Amino acid sequence: MSLCLVQSRALLGLEAAAVTVEVHLANGLPNFMLVGLADTEVKEARERVRSALLNSGLEFPHNKRITVNLAPADLPKDSGRFDLPIAIGVLAASGQIDGARLAGHEFAGELSLSGELRPVRGALATSLALQAAGVAARLVLPPGSAEEAALVPGAHVIRARHLLDVVRQFAPAAEGLPEHDPDGWTRLREGAPAAPASYPDLADVKGQAGARRALEIAAAGGHSLLLVGPPGAGKSMLAQRFAGLLPTMSVAEALESAAVASLAGRFALGHWAQRPTGSPHHSCSAVALVGGGSPPRPGEISLAHHGVLFLDELPEFPRAALEALREPLETGRITIARAARRSEFPARFQLVAAMNPCPCGWLGSARACRCSPEQVGRYQGRLSGPLLDRIDLHVEVPALAAPELLQSPPGEASAPVQARCAAARERAIRRQGKANHALQGAEIDLHAGLAREASEFLRLASSRLAWSARSTHRVLKVARTIADLAAAPHVDVAHVAEAVQYRRVLPAGL
Structure with missing residues (x-):
């Protein structure tokens, strides 16, 4: 088959937009064209893919006109993450692997000249975006990137160490391929490191x-x-x-x-x-x-x-x-x-x-x-x-x-x-569903629980110190936090008084 489609992803912020890598082999003057709003580092994939295929003992179609399109064409693509899907597309279009078996897989990874797979940035963001979009796909990623992506619950992540590890899974017959690491193609378990976070004391x-x-x-x-x-x-x-x-x-x-x-x-x-x-x-x-x-x-x-x-x-x-x-x-x-x-x-x-x-x-x-x-x-x-x-x-x-x-x-x-x-913090979340600093508008009046004497004290302080409405609300939220630390159901004068002490514009005579 002279045309093959391989699925991958491009990162735009925390969004992982779907990218279809279309590879077409045709007769004509030998050439390797890469189109689809590709950045310089993506265009350099031509030389990396060529060397990786040859050094892995695979065939590169030198006598063909190779056209690679990264669709959609108006979506910017950067980084070396498209090296692996381009290489897979060239192999499938030239008949060295079965393109029909690629369905349900998405590929990302940078290739070294020897065919080793190198990690790419944004693997965790990609896996998280796929989960949010409800896309059930098997992600094939290099070491380092695969471990990141596997942190997302429910993700189906496969770690591949070398281009040959990927080729073996989709080749019609793997007898002629060079021997390689048997642990190269591994489905990673979900889960996060168990070590607790550590901070200075x-x-x-x-x-x-x-x-x-x-x-x-x-x-x-x-x-x-x-x-x-x-x-x-x-x-x-x-x-x-x-x-x-x-x-x-x-x-x-x-x-x-x-x-x-x-x-x-x-x-x-x-x-x-x-x-x-x-x-x-x-x-x-x-x-x-x-x-x-x-x-x-x-x-x-x-x-x-x-x-x-x-x-x-x-x-x-x-x-x-x-x-x-x-x-x-x-x-x-x-x-x-x-x-x-x-x-x-x-x-x-x-x-x-x-x-x-x-x-x-x-x-x-x-x-x-x-x-x-x-x-x-x-x-x-x-x-x-x-x-x-x-x-x-x-x-x-x-x-x-x-x-x-x-x-x-x-x-x-x-x-x-x-x-x-x-x-x-747990008291605040049980009461209002969010931390005190996130209270906005009517939520402040609803959840502050300000006693009458405390309300009068805050009014006097705000008037004498010429606070803005934002400053007054922020003092009230700090007072609510002080009350939560004391496990008090309502904000009293003592809580407001302490909060007022923390609200000061820098004086010249500090």
Whole structure:
């Protein structure tokens, strides 16, 4: 048969669009044409496929005009994931394998010149998209990629190590093929690694009772957090231990987080069900932070999905990058729109930011500050009001004196704090079906459970401090979380009063 159709997938964000690899052999001047809006790395598959077939002892039709079409033609295709389906299509069109037996299989994999299969990015995202679409297909993937895809419940994933492993399954007679690894074609079992996630322990942090309490509230309610203090006070140390206070990831959350990491080629089985902590350098651009490019790729906020985004030295980030955080902080998603394509990525992260109070860093500490009031105002003014308005907790982290640092016992470990946070989060979910930070509009009034005295106290605080409606609602959600930590059915004055202490605009005289 001179025409063969092989099924594969192209990645557009977290969507896995179906791609039919059509291979046609015809008489004429020998040529190898690849069409269908293929990127440069896809067009280079011609040489990889040719060498892989010859070095595997298979026949390459040198005397034929080979045309490979990646349909649909208006869908961009990138990466080396189409090497394997193109090679399979050439073999089927030339009669070396039975093309009719390819039905029900989908192929993806990059070929080395020797015929070995190399992993491709996005395998988990592909498997997850197939499950969401209800497509029952047998995925044939290289080592590394196959183990990722098999994490999705119900997925039928086959691992192939070499091109010959695939050919043996579909060849009419395999006697003439070279001997190869008998374990090369393997159906992988579903399941995830059993190793528990591990994080740095909060017991390493001495003192800082106020900051530790703020971390516990943020973890229990899903709130964003800003730590302000002099250099060496422990802001980064606290932030790096924050992920260990969050509730254990569900299977659905772990799959979503891993799928985004798989798109960027960052997923490792050892990090399964471990909440990511992204900490980009303050020189990163807005595109690196929120995503972009052509085709669109996820940024740091999406790679921190269901995890923590830690922005150290917050005022040093480019203004455009910080302002781009405003929408995903509210919605939990980011939409990357380009002239030819539009992609949407999840970005439900918890923001933990840290900054010094002034350029030299010593304002309000025991050491003398060298900054003028104008310099302090200009430095703090790099953070816009709308961005600060979206950060729920503003916490001062003072420097510890040497005796307190050296003589204090270890702080409370992460495990009991995480248990309290998980219990408070569970109370919120039983009551309203979501964490407190996700409450919107009428849900806040319905589930806040604000006592009359607490309502009056919040009204007075909001009026005197000139808060916006968003700030008032965020204080109310933080107070609801504090009440959940105390297992209180209603929000009382004490809960609101504590929440008010965490709501402060940066003053010049901190």
